[in-house]
Amino acid sequence: MIVKSAKEGFEVVIRGADEFTEVLSEEWDALIDQSIYPNVFLRSHWLKTWWKWFGRSGSAFVITVYRGTELVGGMPLYVRRGSFVPFLCAKILRVIGEGGPTCPEYLGVIAHRDCVQPVVDRVSAAI
Secondary structure, X not given: OEEEEEEOOEEXXXXXXXXXXXXXXXHHHHHHHOEOOOOHHHOHHHHHXXXXXXXXXXXEEEEEEEEOOEEEEEEEEXXXXXXXXXXXXXXXXXXXXXXXXXXXXXXXXXXXXXXXXXXXXXXXXHO
16 A cells, blocks of 8 residues: 655655565665664564564554655554543554553654654644
8 A cells, every 4th residue: 555645845744554564675775874863662673573573453554754765754553442431442543563561762753853743743634
C-alpha cells in the first residue's frame, strides 16, 4: 500500500509494514541519526524485530515525509482491536514498539532536526 499526498514542498507517503522492512531500512536509520532523539528503539532493526514478535495481530503502516527526495520524517504505527470496557471493542492506534513486555522511551514522530514542525504537522494531518 502506498498513499501519497504533497503540500508545500513536502510529500507524505504511507507505506505498509512490508515496504518499510524492504525499502526504508538504511534511509530510516540515517534519519534517526539526524533526529532530535536518536535511540535504538526507533531504528529499523528494533521496529522490525518488535513487530515480528509482538505486533503480528495488528495492521502496520509507516507514515513517511519527504522533502524532495530526502526522507525527513515519519512515524511507524499499527492498528489493533481492543477494548477499554467489557462488550465495547474499538480500533486502537499505537506506535510500533509500544505494548507487549517492552517499555521503550521516545516513541513517536521522528523528524530531521531541521524541520521538526513541518514533519509533525504532516504526520498529524495524515493520521
